[in-house]
Amino acid sequence: MGITEVVKRALVGRKLRSTQLGETLLPKRIALPVFASDALSSVAYAPDEIFLTLSLGGLSAYTFNWKIGIAVALVLAIVIASYRQNVHAYPSGGGDYEVATVNLGATAGLSVGSALLVDYVLTVAVSVSSGVQNASSALPWLDGHEATTASILVLILMGMNLRGTKESGTTFAIPSYLFMVAILLMGAWGYFRFLTGSLPDAPSAIYDIAPEEQFEQGVTGVALVFLLARAFSSGCAALTGVEAISNGVPAFKKPKSKNAATTLLLLGTLSITMLMSIIVLADLMRLRYVEDPGRQLLLDGKPVGSSYQQDTVIGQLAGSLYSNFTPLFYFTIACTGIILILAANTAFNGFPVLGSILARDGFLPRQLDTRGDRLTFSNGIILLAVAAIVLIQAFDAEVTKLIQLYIVGVFVSFNLSQLGMIRHWNRHLKTETDPAARKKMQRSRVVNTIGLAMTITVLIIVLMTKFLEGAWIAIVAMIIIFLIMRGIGRHYDQVSTELEIDDSDVTLPSRVHAIVLVSKLHKPTMRALAYARVSRPNSIEALTVEFDPAETEKLMEQWEELAIPVPLKVVNSPYRELVRPVVRYVKELRKSSPRDIVTVYIPEYVVGRWWEQLLHNQTALRLKGRLLFMPGVMVTSVPYQLSSAGRAKQRLGKDRPAPGDVRRGFRDR
Incomplete structure (x- = not known):
């Protein structure tokens, strides 16, 4: 713990x-x-x-x-x-x-x-x-x-x-x-x-x-x-x-x-x-x-x-x-x-x-x-x-x-509640036939009617006497919260409508094309390649962005030496950008095959200290931020745990004996 x-x-x-x-x-x-x-x-x-x-x-x-x-x-x-x-x-x-x-x-x-x-x-x-x-x-x-x-x-x-x-x-x-x-x-x-x-x-x-x-x-x-x-x-x-x-x-x-x-x-x-x-x-x-x-x-x-x-x-x-x-x-x-x-x-x-x-x-x-x-x-x-x-x-x-x-809000609720209860009794009186029950409902309606008359009188007095003293602030706050809740309600309704299943959702995509992003050849890259291959897409390729021709040539030589069974695609970046060339390449791929799904695999470091996060994964975050908004594109992060992440896990606590282990003679080792 x-x-x-x-x-x-x-x-x-x-x-x-x-x-x-x-x-x-x-x-x-x-x-x-x-x-x-x-x-x-x-x-x-x-x-x-x-x-x-x-x-x-x-x-x-x-x-x-x-x-x-x-x-x-x-x-x-x-x-x-x-x-x-x-x-x-x-x-x-x-x-x-x-x-x-x-x-x-x-x-x-x-x-x-x-x-x-x-x-x-x-x-x-x-x-x-x-x-x-x-x-x-x-x-x-x-x-x-x-x-x-x-x-x-x-x-x-x-x-x-x-x-x-x-x-x-x-x-x-x-x-x-x-x-x-x-x-x-x-x-x-x-x-x-x-x-x-x-x-x-x-x-x-x-x-x-x-x-x-x-x-x-x-x-x-x-x-x-x-x-x-x-x-x-x-x-x-x-x-x-x-x-x-x-x-x-x-x-x-x-x-x-x-x-x-x-x-x-x-x-x-x-x-x-x-x-x-x-x-x-x-x-x-x-x-x-x-x-x-x-x-x-x-x-x-x-x-x-x-x-x-x-x-x-x-x-x-x-x-x-x-x-x-x-x-x-x-x-x-x-x-x-x-x-x-x-x-x-x-x-x-x-x-x-x-x-x-x-x-x-x-x-x-x-x-x-x-x-x-x-x-x-x-x-x-x-x-x-x-x-x-x-x-x-x-x-x-x-x-x-x-x-x-104060009290402006509570009297607004009092009035609407009393009016609502009057309508409640009116609605039930239309269908109720038992004389005793009807008499009880009628008494209740009288109580709510008197209550409405009193609370609406108080609300009018409050608004007349306190509006300029500060009650207007509470009213403005209520209006703002009302509009915010209406906006949230419209958003959830819109999302619900968008997420309803139609005929197109049961149709499988024509193909799945996998792209593994490569900056250099190291363990995180190899893990991402292995994961992409085991996912069995219809086609797979590795993608690297060229900043320095010498570094790119060195990467290609290593690729051939290790005989990696995935083709390596090189995209030139004359202005030393990384995110835009990748996004452009994915867009062109989608345009050529609109019914295909493109899955982009991004290797990421898992670190154990907060400040290490500032030193890693920044490009990956920017890439995900752009790719997630593209229809037909899936983004998969492939984590690689650095040693600091392992030490952080140890600090969180070692495995503890399950209930009853000590009684049965088992020990945590």
Whole structure:
């Protein structure tokens, strides 16, 4: 076993057989943190976005925070109910993509696919960046190094996911559950202190908020509607990740659909409870959270200045509630930071599966449908990590900038999925005769109709309020990915059509003419000649290109001395070219006998060191590059192993005893 293989096994683990796929399936207790960590973690930054947006209107706009929270929770509940139907109707793992493709057509399906691919990349970038930002509340030394830290964490997540879905899920389960405990405990403790009259104010409660210029005269009329709509669209970031469970149904243990639906119900209940706990507590504790604290926060009518350090919403709540017991404060901050980072794990499970389905349908490279050593779609995992790191570096891990690109893709998929499910029920209602089944389908259609009305409203609001803030970048990315997938699909369709067998393919060629390229008379040449002769072509000849007449004459003399039973053809090259004369000769041969097949045998060295490859085979590579594009021409490389190749083989490891050899008394010699 070579050093590369040793390192790979240490990082990824031992290989798994295809028959062991069943061992990687997830029970509900592991599936919840694996597929729902993104949606659960959204409650850590969705309240921040609501407060940030409302702060533009000054302190008076904060009276709407809990109302916006209720609106977001209502949309979340409807979407959860809709997806519970999706997992029963389409349990194959295609999720929104399959629903849209089956019911609305390939174009709608590709639109969903491109939107989800972009959303998964943004999920990783936003989650990890948000986690690093929250961690900086307790670790000031992270300031200024957020992008580098976030990129390293993405690479760590990639490595853990390459080890397998079940392994990564088991690793991430404990931090995910600890985060749930931390938020629910903080909420319970806060409400207990409120009921007992001991609820403290947040550290930022002493400040006033300076409204933006357009709201200086008060927040009323159209300006108020626009501000509330923008805050609502920002809060809808809490819905991201809901679709991941419908894409991951095949990873659940049987009964798959039932377990996935139950996990969705748990997800919805926990998300709504945690989200409203944070928003209502922040309102009761008079918390202030603004985009530019140095300018917007006022103390006695004056800005606090750039020296003011603003913690996140959860950081401020935990700091006040646990002021007398700091371990719980650090526990809450640590759990929040970890879950925000681990939320990216949802995308690491959803993106590769969706990529494999798109690849299977011919819209992405086939390599994305190949399982790795640990039965994961390794290429998809690596591609997701690279794309997320590019985004993190481009936006310097700033969540406020990245969040503007967010949720557009997920709401595009929500809308097309809801519309697809309505058509699904309409189609089945035409043939269903059982009254009970029809009534159930009609109820499901009502749920999807309400869901479509809500999600399309949110999408319109998002586009109106966030388009110029950065959402246009996500839309452009979706369009580009859509066009790329359409192009890949057309290419695969064209190749498939070209490769279909017709009558001409069962007709044998008239003759096979073999050409062995000769530069000098040595062992590689003799091996190529022997291989060409044993292949029994109809005719065979050796071909050399003349640069130096004296060298050519010497070669011909050696040829005659050894009595090689193959005629040697000499092609003159007055401009000392090698590739062009050979190509011209082969073309003329093909033109004279169009029904013949020409096979060109090229001797090549096999070397053991990377730098030796630079010293050999360069002409052979150029020749193959030209000849492979000629119809009716076959190119055969005849390898000759140099001594360095033999030593490299020895370094890879000697033959090892087969299982049971030692027990039977056999030894490796």
